[in-house]
Every structure is written in C-alpha cells, then in structure tokens.
Amino acid sequence: xxxxxxxxxxxxxxxxxxxxxxxxxxxxxxxRKPGPGRITWEELAASGLPRCDAVVNLAGENILNPLRRWNxxxxxxxxxxxxxxxxxxxxxxxxxxxxxxxxxxxxxxEGEAEPRxxxxxxxxxxxxxxxxxxxxxxxxxxNFDFFSNLVTKWxxxxxxxxxxxxxxxxxxxxxLGRGGGAIGHMLLPFRLGLGGPIGSGHQFFPxxxxxxxxxxxxxxxxxxxxxxxxxxxxPASATTNAEFAQALxxxxxxxxxxxxxxxxxxxxxxxxxxxxxxxxxxxxxRRTLAAGYRYSFPELRAALREVVA
Ligand SMILES: NC(=O)c1ccc[n+]([C@@H]2O[C@H](COP(=O)([O-])OP(=O)(O)OC[C@H]3O[C@@H](n4cnc5c(N)ncnc54)[C@H](OP(=O)(O)O)[C@@H]3O)[C@@H](O)[C@H]2O)c1
Numbered sequence: 494x495x496x497x498x499x500x501x502x503x504x505x506x507x508x509x510x511x512x513x514x515x516x517x518x519x520x521x522x523x524x525r526k527p528g529p530g531r532i533t534w535e536e537l538a539a540s541g542l543p544r545c546d547a548v549v550n551l552a553g554e555n556i557l558n559p560l561r562r563w564n565x566x567x568x569x570x571x572x573x574x575x576x577x578x579x580x581x582x583x584x585x586x587x588x589x590x591x592x593x594x595x596x597x598x599x600x601x602x603e604g605e606a607e608p609r610x611x612x613x614x615x616x617x618x619x620x621x622x623x624x625x626x627x628x629x630x631x632x633x634x635x636n637f638d639f640f641s642n643l644v645t646k647w648x649x650x651x652x653x654x655x656x657x658x659x660x661x662x663x664x665x666x667x668x669l670g671r672g673g674g675a676i677g678h679m680l681l682p683f684r685l686g687l688g689g690p691i692g693s694g695h696q697f698f699p700x701x702x703x704x705x706x707x708x709x710x711x712x713x714x715x716x717x718x719x720x721x722x723x724x725x726x727x728p729a730s731a732t733t734n735a736e737f738a739q740a741l742x743x744x745x746x747x748x749x750x751x752x753x754x755x756x757x758x759x760x761x762x763x764x765x766x767x768x769x770x771x772x773x774x775x776x777x778x779r780r781t782l783a784a785g786y787r788y789s790f791p792e793l794r795a796a797l798r799e800v801v802a
Contacts (some may be wrong), residue, residue, distance in 0.1 A: 495545040496714060498525040499578050502531075502553025504673035505599065505665075507551065508707040516711060521539065521545065523552070523582075531599055534581060547595040547714045552578040554764070556640075563763040567568040573645055574646050581652040597661045597713050598651040599706075600644045602628070602724060603778045619644040619664055622772030624695060629779040630664070630722040639765060648722075657661030661713040663706070665725035666776060669800050671705025676741075676800055683741050689751040691758060696773035698796075699726040702790035702799070712786045719730070724778040728791050731775055746795040 496513055498506055501522035506674055510520045522531040556572040561567045602619055618640045620628040635645035648662050668674045682688050705726050713719045742749025759767040790796035
C-alpha cells in the first residue's frame with residue numbers, strides 16, 4: 494500500500510511510518526518543510542493528491558505549549574493547523590481521479606502535559622471529564638468546551654461525501670512511548686524522585702502505548718471492514734492519574750509522591766487549558782476491540798517498563 498501521512502514527521506508519525514514500512518508499505522509524508530520522502534502542504538494544494546492507496550492526518554500545533562500564552566492568536570493556530578490540513582487532505586481525496594481506499598484521522602479523548610519541565614505534549618478532548626462516567630465510541634461529547642468543540646470541527650472537516658473511501662477516526666488517549674510524547678518530558682522529574690500526581694490525582698488518565706496507536710492505525714488502513722470512530726486507548730482504561738504516577742515511579746524504581754498542585758497548573762496554563770490536566774475521562778476501546786485489534790501493551794506496568802527500558 495502507498496500511504497500518505499500528514500504531520501508524519503512527529504512522535505506518532507515516526508512510529509507509524511516505521512511500522513508501515515516494516516509491513517511492506519510505502520510511506521510519503523506531508524510536511525511544512527520539504528525533504529526526501531516528503532511533499533509540502535503547498536505542493537498538495539497545488540498538485541492534488543499524489544497516487545496513494547490510503548491517507549492519514551497527524552498534523553497539529555502542540556496545544557499545551559506553556560511557552561505560548563493561551564490567547565486568541567494561539568487558539569487560532571491550534572485550530573487552523575488541524576482544520577486546514579484536514580480540509581486540504583479531505584478535499585484532495587474528494588477530487589482524486591482514483592480515490593484512496595482509506596482515510597484515517599487521529600483526534601483525541603484527553604490531554605496531558607508535564608509542566609514541571611516547561612515542555613509538553615498534548616491533544617484535545619472529545620468526552621466530558623468525569624469521575625464516574627464511562628465512555629465508548631458511541632457516547633456523546635464534543636460540545637462542552639473549546640477543546641471538545643475543536644474535536645467536533647476537526648472530525649467534521651474530515652468527512653467525505655460518498656463512500657468510495659473508507660473513513661476512520663481514531664480518538665487517542667495520552668500516547669506513551671520512548672523518545673517523545675508526554676512521557677519524554679516526565680522522565681527527568683520522575684527519575685529524580687520529584688514526580689507525583691497532578692491535582693487530586695483522582696482524575697482518569699486514558700493512555701495508550703505508541704506501538705499500539707500505530708498498530709490501530711495500521712489495522713484501520715489494512716482491514717477493509719474497519720470504519721467509523723475507534724477509541725485509541727488501552728483496554729485497562731480505569732487508570733487514575735495517581736495510579737499512573739505510582740506506576741511510572743515503580744517502573745523507574747523511584748518514589749512518586751510529590752503532588753503538583755492544581756493552582757500551579759492553572760497558573761502555568763490558564764484555567765481553560767488546565768482542565769486538560771486536572772480532569773480526565775474513563776474511556777473504553779469497545780469498537781477498537783470489536784474491530785479485531787489485538788493490543789501489544791494492554792497493561793500499564795508492562796507498557797511503562799518498555800518505555801523506560
Ligand atoms: N501525542 C499524544 O499524546 C496525542 C494524543 C492524542 C492525539 N494526538 C494528536 O495526534 C496528532 C499527532 O501527535 P504527535 O504527538 O505526533 O504530535 P507532534 O509530534 O507534535 O507532530 C505533529 C506534526 O504536526 C506538524 N505540525 C505542527 N504544527 C503545525 C502547524 N502549525 N501546521 C501544520 N502542521 C503542523 C508537524 O510536522 P512538520 O513540522 O513536518 O510540518 C509535527 O511533526 C496531533 O494532531 C495531536 O493533537 C496526540
């Protein structure tokens with residue numbers, strides 16, 4: 494299969510490209526910067542979709558960058574980097590003389606970052622944070638704050654008229670993996686024994702190992718029966734933020750008891766973005782399992798052992 498991956502130069506895209514190439518597929522990236530094995534967004538806009546069998550979009554400005562003030566300009570960038578790249582790809586697919594077989598977008602169930610080190614990784618949340626509700630792919634959401642509205646617009650921008658191309662949306666949890674993502678920034682404070690829960694620690698922490706997110710995306714591309722929304726979270730979804738902090742401390746052989754107070758998170762990120770860290774959702778991958786995906790890292794402790802090894 495020839496797969497075109499928008500934003501494929503990042504953390505998830507690197508894992509996905511490696512997996513796809515290992516399975517014998519050809520990968521071309523769409524990036525803001527030209528380079529070997531890539532086309533730019535301008536080239537895509539000017540020349541249309543290159544010949545390909547499947548398309549994925551992973552492009553998006555990092556939402557929880559604490560170096561950026563949460564003002565209107567930055568909100569527009571967060572939104573437009575996702576909507577415009579998605580619209581461009583969806584439009585190019587619609588106009589392609591030979592439409593690809595599959596079109597897969599990655600959005601988010603939740604957001605996470607590590608403010609202690611002033612750097613972070615994030616996503617946008619579709620399901621409303623709750624300490625009691627359990628969400629699957631059919632649960633309502635996407636209409637309660639800036640981020641959930643963003644996911645609704647993002648997923649709408651991906652929708653294609655007709656059914657000549659299979660359409661899949663993977664709503665991802667916090668992605669754990671070596672050399673990137675949230676965990677890349679958490680490792681130093683946790684190694685120093687300075688890690689711990691964020692806020693109360695009771696909020697759910699929907700997570701997935703990057704190998705499994707790449708695996709779900711590859712499954713969605715390859716399996717012709719997969720379509721619609723899949724939750725990209727591990728099946729052990731009842732993990733709380735405090736349990737996650739404890740498990741990461743245990744994987745590193747360090748204590749992880751120093752809580753990061755809500756007030757600090759709110760001061761760094763502002764109240765609207767702080768919600769992404771201080772609140773969480775219990776999300777289950779019901780359709781992902783029903784679609785036949787088998788997880789390599791269903792359990793948190795094994796996932797974290799691989800990440801910190
Ligand atoms: N990591 C997570 O925990 C997580 C969880 C759920 C959902 N997601 C979503 O999954 C997608 C990929 O995440 P990731 O962790 O791989 O992110 P990443 O490492 O930041 O990579 C995203 C890519 O998007 C492109 N990009 C960044 N800003 C852009 C802009 N303003 N306009 C156009 N392109 C831009 C960049 O590619 P170029 O520099 O080559 O243009 C970058 O490599 C994002 O949409 C994110 O919201 C991530």
